[in-house]
Amino acid sequence: MEALLNPSTAHAPDKSALRTWGPLALVLVLIALPLLPLPDFWIIQLNYVGIYTLPVLGLVLLTGVGGLTSFGQAAFVGIGAYTTAYLTVNTGLSPWVTLFIGMALTGISAAIIGAITLRMSGHYLPLATIAWALSLYYLMGNLEALGKYDGILGVKGLTVFGFEIGQQRMFYAVVWIFALLAAFAVIRLLDSRSGRAIRALAGGSQMAEAMGVNTLRFKIGIFVLAALFASVSGWLFAHFQRTVNPSPFGLKMGIEYLFMAVLGGAAHVWGAIAGAGVVKQLEDQLQVLLPKLIGTAGSYELIVFGIMIVLVLKYLPDGLWAFVDRRLPRPRRAVDWRDAGDLPARARPAAGEVVLDVRAIRKTFGGLVAVNDISFQTRAGQIVGLIGPNGAGKSTTFNLITGVLGLSGGAVSFRGEAIGGLGARQIAQRGVSRTFQHVKMVADMTVLENVALGAHLRGRKGAVAAMLRIDRAEERALFREAERQLQRVGMGDYLHELAGNLAMGQQRLLEIARALCADPALLLLDEPAAGLRHKEKEALGKVLRQLRGEGMSILLVEHDMGLVMDICDHIVVMEFGTHLMEGTPAEVQASDKVRAAYLGTEH
Numbered sequence: 372m373e374a375l376l377n378p379s380t381a382h383a384p385d386k387s388a389l390r391t392w393g394p395l396a397l398v399l400v401l402i403a404l405p406l407l408p409l410p411d412f413w414i415i416q417l418n419y420v421g422i423y424t425l426p427v428l429g430l431v432l433l434t435g436v437g438g439l440t441s442f443g444q445a446a447f448v449g450i451g452a453y454t455t456a457y458l459t460v461n462t463g464l465s466p467w468v469t470l471f472i473g474m475a476l477t478g479i480s481a482a483i484i485g486a487i488t489l490r491m492s493g494h495y496l497p498l499a500t501i502a503w504a505l506s507l508y509y510l511m512g513n514l515e516a517l518g519k520y521d522g523i524l525g526v527k528g529l530t531v532f533g534f535e536i537g538q539q540r541m542f543y544a545v546v547w548i549f550a551l552l553a554a555f556a557v558i559r560l561l562d563s564r565s566g567r568a569i570r571a572l573a574g575g576s577q578m579a580e581a582m583g584v585n586t587l588r589f590k591i592g593i594f595v596l597a598a599l600f601a602s603v604s605g606w607l608f609a610h611f612q613r614t615v616n617p618s619p620f621g622l623k624m625g626i627e628y629l630f631m632a633v634l635g636g637a638a639h640v641w642g643a644i645a646g647a648g649v650v651k652q653l654e655d656q657l658q659v660l661l662p663k664l665i666g667t668a669g670s671y672e673l674i675v676f677g678i679m680i681v682l683v684l685k686y687l688p689d690g691l692w693a694f695v696d697r698r699l700p701r702p703r704r705a706v707d708w709r710d711a712g713d714l715p716a717r718a719r720p721a722a723g724e725v726v727l728d729v730r731a732i733r734k735t736f737g738g739l740v741a742v743n744d745i746s747f748q749t750r751a752g753q754i755v756g757l758i759g760p761n762g763a764g765k766s767t768t769f770n771l772i773t774g775v776l777g778l779s780g781g782a783v784s785f786r787g788e789a790i791g792g793l794g795a796r797q798i799a800q801r802g803v804s805r806t807f808q809h810v811k812m813v814a815d816m817t818v819l820e821n822v823a824l825g826a827h828l829r830g831r832k833g834a835v836a837a838m839l840r841i842d843r844a845e846e847r848a849l850f851r852e853a854e855r856q857l858q859r860v861g862m863g864d865y866l867h868e869l870a871g872n873l874a875m876g877q878q879r880l881l882e883i884a885r886a887l888c889a890d891p892a893l894l895l896l897d898e899p900a901a902g903l904r905h906k907e908k909e910a911l912g913k914v915l916r917q918l919r920g921e922g923m924s925i926l927l928v929e930h931d932m933g934l935v936m937d938i939c940d941h942i943v944v945m946e947f948g949t950h951l952m953e954g955t956p957a958e959v960q961a962s963d964k965v966r967a968a969y970l971g972t973e974h
């Protein structure tokens with residue numbers, strides 16, 4: 372194992388004071404600002420920044436972290452704004468009641484729109500968000516009851532305990548309480564069981580689903596939360612402006628919110644405030660400056676914004692805050708889980724019990740039969756190797772067993788239960804855990820956090836518990852398990868390292884620890900030795916033998932024949948999608964058929 376423990380990655384001393392005290396300093400500055408003799412103009416500007424920060428925070432979660440691009444945030448701001456404007460003007464309801472009605476309406480709309488559009492991927496999703504942003508905009512502009520394009524006038528200002536808070540310093544306090552509450556809620560959410568699942572979304576759903584994460588549910592969840600932040604912003608906006616009309620909720624504003632998030636640093640909570648502040652200021656200054664320079668009136672600032680978006684994407688893709696973030700030392704997570712409770716564990720199969728039974732499975736891609744009637748079994752405490760030349764159908768077999776691909780024929784049963792036809796998440800729930808041929812991890816999460824993601828199905832606490840910080844006991848139990856599994860594979864010294872900084876051998880061990888965190892009865896390893904150095908392969912072999920000794924059943928797809936022959940109890944050989952032979956390593960090595968298959972000669 373020593374070969375994997377590279378002393379060059381030892382941790383620097385903990386100098387995280389700036390990160391710990393930075394947010395507190397920001398809060399103190401925000402409290403101090405209205406107490407200073409700043410002109411009202413600047414307080415009003417800061418009120419706008421606070422109002423814009425809320426939808427941008429939603430985009431941090433949705434786009435920056437979750438990888439889902441939405442041009443539609445402004446439309447949700449509009450639902451919040453129109454709801455409060457309409458109800459307070461027409462029914463006389465208190466804004467403190469209409470806030471919640473607006474949030475409910477926004478939440479329901481987002482859940483419906485999200486359930487339809489978030490199944491889409493690639494460029495279809497942003498296009499769909501443009502489509503519904505336009506629809507909502509024209510709906511607001513065409514409804515008689517909402518005053519068509521003139522909107523609703525005469526919206527009252529906010530009152531607190533019957534006291535009108537105006538548009539300056541008191542309003543400032545209300546805006547920033549909401550903005551900071553939302554910012555801290557997102558920070559807490561991201562550092563939780565749900566947060567790790569959300570952070571895994573951007574890398575595609577395959578790994579997250581294999582860890583048991585219901586990716587669609589989490590996508591809809593962050594979409595709704597982002598919309599709720601937008602709705603609160605709309606409510607503030609309506610009572611700040613005292614009037615609403617469709618133009619601030621159109622597609623142009625949706626693009627602007629996205630620009631604020633990208634410029635500020637789409638994956639950073641504090642980047643939302645930075646982005647909202649910089650864009651608001653730029654917009655105001657350019658609106659005055661450009662017409663003067665050019666000599667005629669017009670929205671020239673939009674042209675400059677367009678050019679700036681291209682430049683930011685090219686030269687500062689991670690945004691302004693990432694620039695600061697890189698320079699701040701990363702705090703090491705306080706180790707407070709050593710005496711945490713145990714996570715629920717499943718009943719282990721008896722030694723020698725058939726764990727996986729694959730019967731005549733088949734997969735066709737058009738006319739190509741990639742897997743042709745393959746059958747084999749794996750038993751508890753056994754390492755089975757699945758080998759064959761390139762293109763033999765090993766990965767496809769793996770994907771059929773783990774539910775990534777649907778069967779064209781045949782049956783798979785796990786511990787006596789038919790699992791053919793189930794999805795990856797349902798198969799993971801039953802105790803099948805896997806690693807990937809091309810390592811899939813969240814590079815900007817620590818090793819410990821990545822591995823804790825593997826225990827997702829063994830936790831229960833959701834997003835609300837995380838935001839309220841009532842999930843800590845479970846979090847400690849998850850981290851205790853993650854540390855235990857990392858130590859089991861010899862990675863105990865790397866808990867706080869960012870996964871993206873690991874060498875290939877360590878990344879593969881991370882994946883094994885993550886798979887073990889799920890408390891599996893069957894471990895499927897897809898080319899775990901690929902890219903490993905000799906010493907690392909030896910270390911890997913030692914870990915796998917140790918796991919077998921503990922009663923684990925392992926199915927291994929591997930090209931490294933030295934490792935396969937060394938550790939496997941039983942080997943299944945495939946060629947052109949078919950079952951060539953199976954037997955002990957000695958039998959396989961002695962087989963002319965296998966030799967011919969690998970050498971490409973007739974047999």
Ligand SMILES: Nc1ncnc2c1ncn2[C@@H]1O[C@H](COP(=O)(O)OP(=O)(O)OP(=O)(O)O)[C@@H](O)[C@H]1O
Pocket residue numbers: 736739741759760761762763764765766767768
């Ligand atoms: N999604 C797909 N669509 C069409 N053909 C596919 C698909 N996936 C795999 N195949 C084909 O199925 C066959 C088996 O591929 P598979 O990746 O399972 O082989 P393998 O034994 O894992 O190969 P390697 O060792 O190179 O990873 C190949 O001919 C491949 O081109």
